[in-house]
Amino acid sequence: MKSLRFYQTLQMKLIVIYVLLILIAMQLIGVYFVKTMEDSFRNNFSEDLNGKASLLAEYVRPYLAVKADLQSEETVTKKESLNDVVTNFNQIIGAEIQVIDLNGIVLSSSMYAGDVGQKNTDPTISRALQGIKDQERDVIDAFDVRKKALALPVKDGTKIVGAIYMIASMEELFGTIDSINQIFIAGTLIALALTAILGIILANTITTPIKAITRRATAIADGDFHQRLHIIGYDEIGQLGHAFNHMTMRLKEALSSIEEEKNKLASILSNMSDGVVATDDTGTILLMNTRALQILQVTEQQAAGREIADFLGITKPEIDQYVLGDDHTTVIDFHTHELNEPLKIKVTFTPIRRSEGLLTGTIIVLEDVTEEEKLDQSRREFVANVSHELRTPLTTIKSYLEALDEGVMDDPELANKFLGVTRNETERMIRLVNDLLHLSRFDSKQAVLHKQAASVEDMLEIVADRFSFQLQQKDIDIALILEDGLPDAYVDSDAMDQVLDNLVSNAIKYTPAGGQIRLEAYAVPGDWIAFKVQDTGVGIPKKDLERIFERFYRVDKARSRDMGGTGLGLSIAREIVRAHGGTIRLESGLEAGDQQGTTVTFTLPSVEKEVKNRV
Structure with missing residues (x-):
């Protein structure tokens, strides 16, 4: 061979x-x-x-x-x-x-x-x-x-x-003549032998550089770009060698540039907050970045060779309509085993075409818009709630003012009653607006906290004294429980008074006569102080616990409004605690171990923690 x-x-x-x-x-x-x-x-x-x-x-x-x-x-x-x-x-x-x-x-x-x-x-x-x-x-x-x-x-x-x-x-x-023929034949044989030798030498001068170029081209094809040809002459083969060395250098530079761009692209794809999927013209997956794998909850092995329609829950004809049509974007509900609620995934299809217009593949961008959808829903609910909260007192004020204008002023007793209702509704709107401004300052990071050392015992005693009259009216007992040797808290005293006022006020509202409220404080690891407000009231259903800190969220809307609440107290309390670096949670009903009532626990930094942070 x-x-x-x-x-x-x-x-x-x-x-x-x-x-x-x-x-x-x-x-x-x-x-x-x-x-x-x-x-x-x-x-x-x-x-x-x-x-x-x-x-x-x-x-x-x-x-x-x-x-x-x-x-x-x-x-x-x-x-x-x-x-x-x-x-x-x-x-x-x-x-x-x-x-x-x-x-x-x-x-x-x-x-x-x-x-x-x-x-x-x-x-x-x-x-x-x-x-x-x-x-x-x-x-x-x-x-x-x-x-x-x-x-x-x-x-x-x-x-x-x-x-x-x-x-x-x-x-x-x-x-x-025969002798001459023999001489001629011998001369021919000698000439052929010399020609063969010279042919070998000449062929070697031509083929040896070509063989060297072939070996180095094979090495370059295998990925070794450090190959260089030694140029002996400046004939056509020498010029070919110069061209080969120049080509090798340019190819090495081009591949280095391509590799650099590839690494950049891979880094960009890996760190993108959106998922990116590349498919061929048949919809078969060619590439998925890390975020796309996370969103679709699959592995690279599971996605290899599969069609994107198998994971998006969209049929191939529908995908073709998005790829080839005018509208390239849709939002789908993606159900997962880990979450009860489906994810909202915004899917954008971008076709890839050759210069002649032939479709060669598709780039699909997956964007998790679940939080955005929730925020949009929250904004819509917030606007609706604010409108409702303002419309009710304004309607009441308008009605009573019209009644006063139509002659109720002539009846002093009825006029005073109408003026009292108007005053209460006005104060309610003022409280609502103040609460909204308070939340707005926290949202825009404009709230300024004046932190200083504050005695935990004094904080609890002050709030207990402030609500003593209401507690006495509803026949509710209040108990203060403090751990021995508890350090001072490093907080904004006015802001913490507002938090404790909101929590104690809610406890009083929803605790029936003869009930009890416990104010407790104790140290937790990490130089934190935990505050606990516990009542024996009606409690909160389990289905409402996840949304209890949302703005304007009420478990019993009619009853809460009748009690004068704005639905913003817990939201304000959470923002203030978070501004101090602490956490807040609420337990009730089954969540509190089959015990009726509600328990709100939040943490605040101690003075010792502040000293350590400064050091």
């Missing part, structure tokens, strides 16, 4: 290409060269053979001319010398020779002695005797020896008197 991959590499391809180029070039050159050389050798061989034949023709022409003239007396003598000429030429040029007269009769031969006197019927000789020149042909004898046969007419002037027939071996010529 490795060898197969090697043959598919750029290095091997370059080597093969170079070798094939050299091989094809050498073959083309070799074929042309060998063909040209062979043709040249053959032409030279033919020309040389023709030259020798022409020379021999000059020598044998006198003998053939004598043979043609039968009356010549020198015929016999010259014929005897013809064999000597042929033999000498045969020895000199190494070719087989025949001298043939005009009739085709062999006069002399170096081939076979038996040919003399025989007629040679070779077509080449016949055409030569007819005066046709350049009668050549290649022949192969019985021993597979390649030879060239040549027939040349011999003329005496313009008269043909005979012919020369020569057969010369070409084995030496072909031997020379």
Whole structure:
């Protein structure tokens, strides 16, 4: 498998290409060269053979001319010398020779002695005797020896008197050509070997930097951005290396920036007070921040791969309407196992689109508006309560004033009664307005407390004395219980008188004749002093305990109003205690251990605590 991959590499391809180029070039050159050389050798061989034949023709022409003239007396003598000429030429040029007269009769031969006197019927000789020149042909004898046969007419002037027939071996010529071919093949092989070596070297100079770039690119893909290429030259590969190093640096900077932005985004998402959910185009959850998990009460494992519709309690078609429609916001009631009342969740759907407008996902923002809804409800109830509380006395005052204006003034007894009712209603409105101003100062943080050391015993005795007449009228017993060695409280005395007045006043209102009120004070850990106001009155139903400190909240609205209450006493008491850093709670009925009555307990700082805080 490795060898197969090697043959598919750029290095091997370059080597093969170079070798094939050299091989094809050498073959083309070799074929042309060998063909040209062979043709040249053959032409030279033919020309040389023709030259020798022409020379021999000059020598044998006198003998053939004598043979043609039968009356010549020198015929016999010259014929005897013809064999000597042929033999000498045969020895000199190494070719087989025949001298043939005009009739085709062999006069002399170096081939076979038996040919003399025989007629040679070779077509080449016949055409030569007819005066046709350049009668050549290649022949192969019985021993597979390649030879060239040549027939040349011999003329005496313009008269043909005979012919020369020569057969010369070409084995030496072909031997020379074969030797040259072997040299050429050996040169080709050497050239191919050198080309392969040079191809390997050249391919390495190209592929080695590419391999280095590939290794470093792979390392970068695996997250290692510290890769740098060593640049040797300034050619195209060197420029590629410079570009790679620059790309690596820019990529590292870009990824660092992306990572930084990702961390910022993750930190923002994690610390957002609103829940954020990212989904794809099918509604499948891709991301949920911590707040979203808390609101929906799920874990990341539970949310992974699920659709957001499974958690919001909204069907997918409804979600699509919010995503694709004009109204992207809705408020849903989200029920939980921990809370009896459902959470009010404001859900905002923001579609994510590509440049061409295709929907790719949705960002969903979850905002817990339960407290806001409660505050809005409280504001609406507050406005309604204030309006009601003011409207009732104003209506009463208006009615009595109209009655007085219509003639009741003439009846002194009835007029005084009407004026008394008007005065009471006016005082009630004044108390209501004062209480509202008092609460407003606490809400706006404008209430100023003048704290100082105050005796707990004096505080309780003063409030008991202040209500002694009312207690005596309703036949209610009051008891003061103080722990020994109790330190002074560090409080605003006037504000605490108001708290104790409100609590004792409520206890007196709702405790029947013959009942008892207990004022108790004792130390609690942390240098705090606990105050407890306990009565044996009608108590408060359990369902009303959670809202008892709300403004204008009354358990029995009609009865409370008849008793002159504004519904703000406990709210003011809670704000004053909180301003001192303490806590206040109320217990009644079953909450107080099956005991009738109501118990209000609040804590205040002691002087010792204030000293420690200053130190």
